[in-house]
Amino acid sequence: MKVKVKRRKTARRKASSIKATTWPIAYRWAAMGTLVVYTAVGTQTVQIACAQDAGGAVRSGVHDTSGQLPLQRFEIPPGLFETVLRSFETATHLQIVVSNEGIRSLASPGVSGLYTVEQALQKLLGGTGVDYRFTGPVTVTLHLKELSSTIDVTDVVSPLATSLPKYAGPLRETPQSITAVPRQVLDAQSATTLRDALRNVSGISLAAGEGGAQGDNLTIRGFSARNDLFIDGMRDFGSYYRDPFDMEEVEVLQGPSSVAFGRGSTGGVVNQASKTPRLDQFLSGDADFGTDLTRRVTLDVGAPLRKLGAGAAFRLNLMGDVGHVAGRDVAENRRFGLAPSMALGLGTPTRWTFGYFHQTADDIPDYGVPWLFNGPAPVNRQNYYGFKDGNYLRTYDDIGTAKVEHDVNSHITVRDQVRYANYVRHGRITEAQIPSTVTLATPLSSINVNRNEITVDSVETYLAEQLDVSAVFNTGFLRHTLVTGVEAGRETSDPTRFQYKNVPTTSLLNPDPDQPFSGLATVTSRVNTNAVSDAGYVLDTVGLGEKWQLTGGVRWDRFDTDYRQSVGSLAAFQRIDTMPTWRAAAVYKPAPVGSIYFAAGTSFNPSAESLSLSASNANLPPEKNTSYELGTKWDLSRGNLSLRSALFRTEKTNAREPDPNNPVLNVLAGDQRVNGVQVEARGHLTSRWEILAGYAYLDARLVDSKFYPAAVGARLANVPENTFNFWNSYRLPWNWEAGLGANYVSSRAASSTVPFDPATGLVKQVPSYWIFSAMARHRLAEHLDLQVNVNNLANRYYYDELHPAHIVLGPGRSAMAGLKFKF
Numbered sequence: 001m002k003v004k005v006k007r008r009k010t011a012r013r014k015a016s017s018i019k020a021t022t023w024p025i026a027y028r029w030a031a032m033g034t035l036v037v038y039t040a041v042g043t044q045t046v047q048i049a050c051a052q053d054a055g056g057a058v059r060s061g062v063h064d065t066s067g068q069l070p071l072q073r074f075e076i077p078p079g080l081f082e083t084v085l086r087s088f089e090t091a092t093h094l095q096i097v098v099s100n101e102g103i104r105s106l107a108s109p110g111v112s113g114l115y116t117v118e119q120a121l122q123k124l125l126g127g128t129g130v131d132y133r134f135t136g137p138v139t140v141t142l143h144l145k146e147l148s149s150t151i152d153v154t155d156v157v158s159p160l161a162t163s164l165p166k167y168a169g170p171l172r173e174t175p176q177s178i179t180a181v182p183r184q185v186l187d188a189q190s191a192t193t194l195r196d197a198l199r200n201v202s203g204i205s206l207a208a209g210e211g212g213a214q215g216d217n218l219t220i221r222g223f224s225a226r227n228d229l230f231i232d233g234m235r236d237f238g239s240y241y242r243d244p245f246d247m248e249e250v251e252v253l254q255g256p257s258s259v260a261f262g263r264g265s266t267g268g269v270v271n272q273a274s275k276t277p278r279l280d281q282f283l284s285g286d287a288d289f290g291t292d293l294t295r296r297v298t299l300d301v302g303a304p305l306r307k308l309g310a311g312a313a314f315r316l317n318l319m320g321d322v323g324h325v326a327g328r329d330v331a332e333n334r335r336f337g338l339a340p341s342m343a344l345g346l347g348t349p350t351r352w353t354f355g356y357f358h359q360t361a362d363d364i365p366d367y368g369v370p371w372l373f374n375g376p377a378p379v380n381r382q383n384y385y386g387f388k389d390g391n392y393l394r395t396y397d398d399i400g401t402a403k404v405e406h407d408v409n410s411h412i413t414v415r416d417q418v419r420y421a422n423y424v425r426h427g428r429i430t431e432a433q434i435p436s437t438v439t440l441a442t443p444l445s446s447i448n449v450n451r452n453e454i455t456v457d458s459v460e461t462y463l464a465e466q467l468d469v470s471a472v473f474n475t476g477f478l479r480h481t482l483v484t485g486v487e488a489g490r491e492t493s494d495p496t497r498f499q500y501k502n503v504p505t506t507s508l509l510n511p512d513p514d515q516p517f518s519g520l521a522t523v524t525s526r527v528n529t530n531a532v533s534d535a536g537y538v539l540d541t542v543g544l545g546e547k548w549q550l551t552g553g554v555r556w557d558r559f560d561t562d563y564r565q566s567v568g569s570l571a572a573f574q575r576i577d578t579m580p581t582w583r584a585a586a587v588y589k590p591a592p593v594g595s596i597y598f599a600a601g602t603s604f605n606p607s608a609e610s611l612s613l614s615a616s617n618a619n620l621p622p623e624k625n626t627s628y629e630l631g632t633k634w635d636l637s638r639g640n641l642s643l644r645s646a647l648f649r650t651e652k653t654n655a656r657e658p659d660p661n662n663p664v665l666n667v668l669a670g671d672q673r674v675n676g677v678q679v680e681a682r683g684h685l686t687s688r689w690e691i692l693a694g695y696a697y698l699d700a701r702l703v704d705s706k707f708y709p710a711a712v713g714a715r716l717a718n719v720p721e722n723t724f725n726f727w728n729s730y731r732l733p734w735n736w737e738a739g740l741g742a743n744y745v746s747s748r749a750a751s752s753t754v755p756f757d758p759a760t761g762l763v764k765q766v767p768s769y770w771i772f773s774a775m776a777r778h779r780l781a782e783h784l785d786l787q788v789n790v791n792n793l794a795n796r797y798y799y800d801e802l803h804p805a806h807i808v809l810g811p812g813r814s815a816m817a818g819l820k821f822k823f
Helices: 009-022 025-041 081-092 101-105 117-125 183-188 194-198
Strands: 002-005 072-076 095-098 111-115 130-136 139-144 151-154 177-182 204-207 217-220 229-231 247-254 268-274 282-290 295-304 313-325 328-344 350-363 392-407 412-433 448-475 478-493 496-501 520-544 548-567 571-591 594-605 623-636 641-659 662-684 689-705 722-732 736-745 769-781 784-791 799-803 806-809 814-822
Touching: 072 081, 072 117, 081 095, 081 101, 081 117, 111 117, 117 130, 177 183, 177 641, 177 662, 183 247, 183 722, 194 204, 194 247, 194 268, 217 268
Parallel strands: 095 139, 204 799, 229 268
Antiparallel strands: 002 151, 072 111, 130 139, 177 247, 204 217, 247 268, 282 295, 282 814, 295 313, 313 328, 328 350, 350 392, 392 412, 412 448, 448 478, 448 496, 478 520, 496 520, 520 548, 548 571, 571 594, 594 623, 623 641, 641 662, 662 689, 689 722, 722 736, 736 769, 769 784, 784 814, 799 806
């Protein structure tokens, strides 16, 4: 993150004048009286409310009996100011206010030892470019030090690992591959979807929506992660396309993480860190217009609620987005979002946060183009095979969360978070299908595609509670950071599916989306699924001296699913899975700025992971996964540049496969393995040049199969061997900034168990692609920027999201210009 601060001599004189005239007279008299009393009584107990000396420093203390300011023991570890200041407020009962929001993202060295309150504050601010002054008896305002020229304040690129309580250490010392895409990058790229944000992370590939599960689908390190999306550490189960308007950052934790997150998480998880209330008052937003008829407006406003107490604050985020898809004439997205939140007790030992998230979408969906034998059909990018007036995807997502955090003392913190979510979905989407009568000799102009209407009405709910306790303590010479907790939840899914007859076909080369929709619907299934989950876990990180750190954790999960189908083929299944998982790691720190680690862990995938059961899998125990990772992390250039690399292996030892002798049954008969390497660089190469880059190599293979020996050695579905992402921005003179980005995804296969097309005998796959993007931003005024983004600069025709039955095309070249303001 960059915070640009300008100070001129006239501005400094003006600031000094304002300070002299606005400093409350009562405070000056209180300060003078306090000093007189302190001098007079010497060794008597004195309560010093506020005193400011000639140099602007403030001395504050209580119960002094020796003529000196009292000492207090502080044990606040290094980290982001966002976290360090909260601990400082708890220890001193002061209220900290920041004058510039960028300060919260800076890194503090922390403080440890016996100090006065002022000395401890100075230690916290040492070397950060941040100064302070008392603006009330118990209020301290932090501000950037005044300079006579422009300065840059950049965030240290090794903040706390994530916003999750289960990951309590610095990112550099966390033995796992973790990538955070911060708000600044999302804003610089004008990201409008979660998919846009995830393009900044290597090792991830996007997948197209399945028949019963539209919305964000992705693959992480070779394994599906459709059910591994979280908001602030709690599962985000709904099938919808997520907009990042309420996200502070997007965190990708790669590698099995069932110890922290429960079922799934084989390749990793994606956590969306929400924007939360702050004690300062602010207003920001943007208005954007694009060449693909995009019109987008966002607003982010926050203010303290002083009538509810010193630690109360409110925040509201709003979003409206309407636009087409570049190069796709019919597809259209319409979204609205609302996310109010309120906090109580900020800066106190007990903090409450209440949040509500609502997002509505009313889209004309796009399932792209069909497969033609082993490759995508060679058709124009504009071809749309659905119905302009007959296709729709409407989602209504409501998520309410209440969280309380209580610091029992400086060593123990208790957190309890409760969430209820309701996801409603109504969709009718056309999937183009090549008729089985088409042969290799059939001319393209003679092919008419069938229109498979995928139609579903569904409601999903999620009710869950997470109780976490974190503690820092010593046992002899061992330093422990212990996190333990329990979780309980109830999930439901009630989809109704339809089948259509009399749907007209259309030409492969010249489809007609204006045809009237004439299909006749019949209900084919109505399902009611209830799943109850319970879990308990413990994670302990033990410090052995200054060089070594050991981590161990275990978790136990119980997943009880009841599935009933009342229309069509009547069916009822129930399954209870109980599964332990573990994680272990060792970290060696050869230098204060670097670490080397080795980690191992397990995860599991139950048959009802996505709240669906059938006769084919109801009797199957969970798939089991094991991963090993060797990595190193270094923060260079005084913490301004972060380098990460890792070697890893993840293996699924009992993958589900369809039984060729009984097509209605699955068996645990496969072995899937991913060997890979990943590297990442993030931060500042110079004070003006910032980068975020990553590369991942994934050798993802089916290594054993009982029933499909011909498929052994085939690549796993939707897993590119190479992925590369790069984004960099450079601050130019005269208030200009420029950015350039690139993404590379190598070829991907559509399936792994049966990878060969029956007509050609070749692997069903899509080609690799490069896409480039650019950004230019100009400061028009102190609080107003003009920004222009151009995506897919070369107008590349590429295949973005993959499914065994269809391929969603990537958007063509588009430009978006907008005004961004911040007060």
